[in-house]
Amino acid sequence: MRFRRIDLNPGSGEPVANSPQELLLGCHARIRHYIQLGRTLAGAQGVSEAEVADAAAAIFRYFSLALPMHESDENETLYPRICAVQPTGGLVLEAAETMVEQHRAINELTAELLALCATLDRSPNRLAQLAPTLDHVTRAMEQVFGAHLHMEETVIFPALADLFPPEVILEMLNEMNDRRRPPRSGLHLVQ
Numbered sequence: 572m573r574f575r576r577i578d579l580n581p582g583s584g585e586p587v588a589n590s591p592q593e594l595l596l597g598c599h600a601r602i603r604h605y606i607q608l609g610r611t612l613a614g615a616q617g618v619s620e621a622e623v624a625d626a627a628a629a630i631f632r633y634f635s636l637a638l639p640m641h642e643s644d645e646n647e648t649l650y651p652r653i654c655a656v657q658p659t660g661g662l663v664l665e666a667a668e669t670m671v672e673q674h675r676a677i678n679e680l681t682a683e684l685l686a687l688c689a690t691l692d693r694s695p696n697r698l699a700q701l702a703p704t705l706d707h708v709t710r711a712m713e714q715v716f717g718a719h720l721h722m723e724e725t726v727i728f729p730a731l732a733d734l735f736p737p738e739v740i741l742e743m744l745n746e747m748n749d750r751r752r753p754p755r756s757g758l759h760l761v762q
């Protein structure tokens with residue numbers, strides 16, 4: 572597989588989300604993009620060391636800065652509110668519990684990917700040596716995230732509008748946006 576030109580910052584220039592669902596789905600699109608970039612990097616041939624380092628740094632930046640915010644959206648903004656309104660045994664509550672549980676397994680895989688990308692950012696000449704491990708880890712992430720994102724998109728996100736009144740939906744959106752607000756230093760965090 573050849574390494575083609577990539578968009579290192581697909582979140583830039585996007586309109587502000589109008590709802591928690593829209594914001595969360597935007598995150599999912601970027602999760603899929605960066606996993607795919609990892610898959611592409613694992614199969615890359617004939618690319619410069621600068622391209623390898625750039626791609627590895629972009630993947631590292633996304634999964635170390637943005638994914639934790641997305642998990643906080645789901646673990647800290649969605650989950651407690653779903654627990655408060657869903658009866659025990661409810662389909663959405665069960666899915667939300669599964670979601671939080673799956674985040675732990677996802678974080679273990681993500682830690683492996685981050686270690687690989689940090690190494691490739693520093694030493695891009697090691698791509699050939701690390702490609703099989705990168706291939707293995709990104710394949711596993713593709714599988715685990717595939718089921719995880721699908722469950723959130725088909726069971727949890729569509730239920731939000733039925734479970735919560737508009738003022739609570741707005742409260743959740745504000746909470747998520749606050750999480751992404753640039754710090755006072757002016758540094759801009761990726762979404």
Ligand SMILES: [Fe+2]
Nearest residue numbers: 645670719723
């Ligand atoms: Fe999730």
Ligand SMILES: [Fe+2]
Nearest residue numbers: 599645720723
């Ligand atoms: Fe998610």
